[in-house]
Amino acid sequence: MKHRPDDTLETPITSMIDIVFQLIIFFVVTSAIDKDVVDESIKLASAQNAPAVETVDPHSVTINLHSDGEINVAMMPMSLPQLRNFLISMRSQSGNATPILIRCDGTTRYRKIDQVMQVVTEAGLYRVRIVAMLEE
């Protein structure tokens, strides 16, 4: 009786590895964008009608404002005087038309937002925008 040659029992994994690598590259590319300036713990107020933002001016400064009044820029905590000095230095670099984005929690009192806006005005900047989450 003739013997059959040994069957190879290996699973073909080449294509699976290709797909897995593509998935990893996708997640790496999409997750790294803007992570450094956006404070994910802030729950933005929602808007329904405003147009969605496609591109953000690379010179814009994002100020994260928590409901308790805590301020941070690029995750670096700041007091109001520190923020003023920072904005003054930004104005000297990029001009007084530098866009300021205030990312505040929906439950933040306007009192806190007003304090930040006063600091922005004192720093000689005027293009202020409140960031909201767009409801689909």
Next chain:
Amino acid sequence: MKKRAPETLAVPMSSMIDVVFQLLIYFIVTARDEVTEAHLAVNLPSPGNAKVSENKPKMLELEVHPRSLRLQGMELSQAEVSKMLVSLGKGDKDLTVLVKVSLESFASDLVTALDLCDKAGLVNLNVVTLK
């Protein structure tokens, strides 16, 4: 002379696959839905923009209080404010809305007011603090 057994040239893949799967699981778990954002403009006085216009702009006052809105002094629901702003905005796109915000109101109240103005196509907004 003794013959050597043929060497296997296969690359050991098991450990690499383990690492790759762990990476994949990490990214899937930590990935979040992308939030679409809107930027609502708040006009602050710009330096060197102190020209006095000859024609007094038509002004509409929208007061923002905690969980309530007042248009020209009348407390109205959100839907009513929206309806009135849309009808006023149709007639005059140059209409300026003076948004007076109470210090005790919330960011969400301000966003709602700015959003309603946006819906009505009113772009000349001035946000001031109601003290």
